[in-house]
Amino acid sequence: MRNAWSALVVAIVLTTTVVGRPFQGRQREAERPPVYTVDPAWPKPLPNHWLVGAVAGVAVDARDHVWITHRPSTLQPNETRAIWKAAPPVLEFDADGTLVSSWGGPGAGYEWPQLEHGIYVDPHDRVWIGGGGDKDAQILEFTRDGKFLLQIGHQGKGRGSNDTENLGGAASMIVDPAANELYVADGYVNHRVIVFDAQSGAYKRHWGAYGKRPDDSYFTNAGERLPSPFSGAVQHENKPSQYDPDGPPPPQFRIVHAVRIANDGLVYVCDRTNDRLQVFRKDGTFVREVFIAKRTFGSGSVWDLAFSPDPQQTFMAVIDGTNQQVYVLRRESLEIVDTFGGGGHWAGQFYGAHNIAANSRGDLFITETYEGKRVQKFRYAAAGAQSGRAPLVRTGDYTERGLTPADFPRVRKLADNVYTFEQIDPTKRVVTVNNLIVVTTDGVLVAESQGTVENTKRLLAEIAKLTPQPVKYVVVGSEHGDHTGGIGAFPPGVTYFAHPFSAPRIKQPTQPVADKKVLQMGGTEIQILFLGRAHTGGDLEVYLPRERVLFMSEAFINRIFPSMANGYPSEWVEVLKRAEQLAPTWFVPAHGFVDDAPVLREEERNYRMAIEKIVAEGRRLHDAGTPIEAAAAGARLEPYDGWTRAANNAPAALQRVYLELDGKLPPMR
Structure with a gap:
């Protein structure tokens, strides 16, 4: 099964590196990120049996109307047979999602793009269209009803990244109304930002990465060919030939996919296949950069961005069409504070998240290319505004949520006959220890004990309130004392399951689970899984496939900095990816709050990203020759340095990464 699990997972190690801020311990939590919820009823169905192909641009105008441009040529023959046909390439929807206008395509006086790419509606209701094809060296300007106004550049005439008359696969554009200047992300063929007068189309200035003059020889001398926009054919993308996530930052932009002005x-410039966002002043002066999902190859991780609606634009959402998620960044620090999305075709999931725009309320509109071929709306709510509830404090410390010991223990129902038990453990002080309870007509299965006999007796008392059935099985997911210290409180006759690695440290006879064991209890299927080494060498998880509940033991803890003193850093990341492949509704943590299911799904991804960040920072410091005793002081672990117990756990976590890199961790038996 180990090989089967490996075959399921594409090893994309997500890391985030912000230049310039050292490890700082607990951060203030004054500003929490907004919450985005998909609106599955938006937009309304198209008329005329129309379909859209790969949607390659989205914009919101001053009326909060949403505009998209799509590629009719990417519709497959089996999509357009019978009565279905391609919609015009430019579509305008009102705020409710009703189509109100449509136009576009070849016409007199202008050169329509080979591959539509990017749309923008400026404050004067002029609609700008880009083109991402290899011969597309032009951008077009129209009135909102499709009357042609202006063309900058000419198809097939591009002469490279320092050509001031033509473009090269322009991907997106935006107008700065203060100066009436048009900024263009240029692009797939060229490697720059270029600025024109928005009225006349006259050239103003351009720059490449770090504000320097772009140099196309960086690519031609290496024979490097970057991925082209999706044209309807299957794409087999290899990593760019020179991109090295462990090397120095690339001196040139690769695919300049979006430009936005705060x-x-x-x-802000999205350097898509370099996995980074660069920030400039309007004259091209470089300010700073951030790498996001730095080990993403192929199509890259930084595709487009949109700002939150507050005047300060405190947050921004950055879409990643390779890893199929949205990163919410705090704009001031460029730290990731939240994520949402995931791969798939259901509402709220993505297949090729490509462009993003926000309306005046902060709602997001995200398009999908490849075979995603749609636009989705995500409703914005400032933290705590949803459903009129108080803000949810994302923390592992119960005192920061205004709770006291008198509020525990807590029992929560996840599904029919499936519950969790949360209790404060005296050895953990401000965090909870959690258990899974599965009630069946054939007895009760419990995942782990509490850390003390007294707390485990409380657990048993709560079970007795739920059912007269006896506890039949106990799964020991973690060998550590806060999960086994109370094991003696269980009644005689209980069967204990543990991994062979952990069994010698458990004070009860156990049945071994080295890979997978399936129990059938009163019609309920319960899978005991070993997904790999993570927090310990023998972590076990409990999965209920029908109820889609996955108890993670200490492989996942909610908003508590990873405790890695006995862990296996890189293997831990793979364990979490295997867990995500199961696509559970509930990720149940061993510590930290059992929050609502969507929150836990987000936090599980955040936890994986935290470990990836620790691994990446440990590798950077190790390769730089930083002594282990100085690693914590030099590590840039934001935003995870604000998590509960970060100051306690960070030094040991980095030390464990050093040991892994030096080959000093014990091999898998």
């Missing part, structure tokens, strides 16, 4: 005048 209210404060900063210019």
